[in-house]
Amino acid sequence: MELSSKNSSKEAIRTTQLGIIISIALIFIKGLSGYLGHSYALIADATESGADVVSSGLLWLALIYAQRPADQGHPYGHGKAEPIAALLIGLFLIAAAGWIGYHSIYYIRTPHGLPKSYTLIVLLVVILSKELLFRYVLKIGKRLNSQAVKADAYHHRSDAITSIAAFIGIVIALVLGKGYEGADDWAALMACVFIIYNAIKIIRPAFSEIMDAAPSPEFIAEITEIAAQHIEVKEVEKCYVRKMGLQYYVDMHIEVDGTIDVFTAHQVAHQVKDELLASDLSIKDVIIHVEPHSA
CATH class of the missing domain: 1.20.1510.10 (Cation efflux protein transmembrane domain)
Incomplete structure (x- = not known):
């Protein structure tokens, strides 16, 4: 990238x-x-x-x-x-x-x-x-x-x-x-x-x-879809994106099963981040906050 x-x-x-x-x-x-x-x-x-x-x-x-x-x-x-x-x-x-x-x-x-x-x-x-x-x-x-x-x-x-x-x-x-x-x-x-x-x-x-205006809803939807495809991600609660030069920075909240341990949840966040960075969406960095999913 x-x-x-x-x-x-x-x-x-x-x-x-x-x-x-x-x-x-x-x-x-x-x-x-x-x-x-x-x-x-x-x-x-x-x-x-x-x-x-x-x-x-x-x-x-x-x-x-x-x-x-x-x-x-x-x-x-x-x-x-x-x-x-x-x-x-x-x-x-x-x-x-x-x-x-x-x-x-x-x-x-x-x-x-x-x-x-x-x-x-x-x-x-x-x-x-x-x-x-x-x-x-x-x-x-x-x-x-x-x-x-x-x-x-x-x-x-x-x-x-x-x-x-x-x-x-x-x-x-x-x-x-x-x-x-x-x-x-x-x-x-x-x-x-x-x-x-x-x-x-x-x-x-x-x-x-x-002024850090959000990109198009279609672009944000592409990012959300990539994160949501991860098997451990129950829901993408929030996704904020801002453009910096020719690349994007993403702040995201994802929900995972509340019964898994902190280490596993941390791994899920890193996997989602790696998938986003490997995409062709010109994403420079991703900050992911993990929350327990409420059924």
């Missing part, structure tokens, strides 16, 4: 590194194309990629920190760094939306030329690359059950949404011509709404995890 956790963390880090490399490349491509092509929406898009790099870098550090073993000050390990990173990524998204919105309004009020048509080609490449990156990172995040990796995926999706809005705005400006130079600026402003929406989708589950 420990080896599996390390492999999961390494995979999450590799995914984050890929996102950083692609985002850095897109910053230069979009920023230069936006400047030369007179498109603030494209420049705003480059800003969004910059936020991607910052947030992915933050996630990278958090995933490395989350791998640190438990110590006296952190007996449950350092896994909470992972949802904290997700929370900060969401806040970065909101800040990026505010920055883009402010400058969009400025450029809407400032006369400027029509964007160049080649910026559309740049945006098509950006949209495709970011959407593919989003799907890949989200797939990894779901498989690892990592809120931070999923948050990073939605950051890439926000970048794709900004690019789509810029594409629409530039098309409107080019088709309608003079008098519609600010269409792509309006597009950048509208994209801010979608970015904030994605930020909220990231922040809510991350905050729940920080």
Whole structure:
């Protein structure tokens, strides 16, 4: 289980590194194309990629920190760094939306030329690359059950949404011509709404995890079922589960025959714990309290 956790963390880090490399490349491509092509929406898009790099870098550090073993000050390990990173990524998204919105309004009020048509080609490449990156990172995040990796995926999706809005705005400006130079600026402003929406989708589950909210009832039922299958377990009275990084900690009350001795009851608890740790449910540790069963 420990080896599996390390492999999961390494995979999450590799995914984050890929996102950083692609985002850095897109910053230069979009920023230069936006400047030369007179498109603030494209420049705003480059800003969004910059936020991607910052947030992915933050996630990278958090995933490395989350791998640190438990110590006296952190007996449950350092896994909470992972949802904290997700929370900060969401806040970065909101800040990026505010920055883009402010400058969009400025450029809407400032006369400027029509964007160049080649910026559309740049945006098509950006949209495709970011959407593919989003799907890949989200797939990894779901498989690892990592809120931070999923948050990073939605950051890439926000970048794709900004690019789509810029594409629409530039098309409107080019088709309608003079008098519609600010269409792509309006597009950048509208994209801010979608970015904030994605930020909220990231922040809510991350905050729940920080607050030790229970996982889904289906997940708890799987844990309970494994414990209940033990021949000596008469009933699973309580089962509390909390997530720490990429793994789970379980507190459980089981009922056994009240006539068996303490040593046997203790063995039953250890057997149930071993069965849960050997499952594929990413359980890090289990604390079991044994109670006598009342017929």
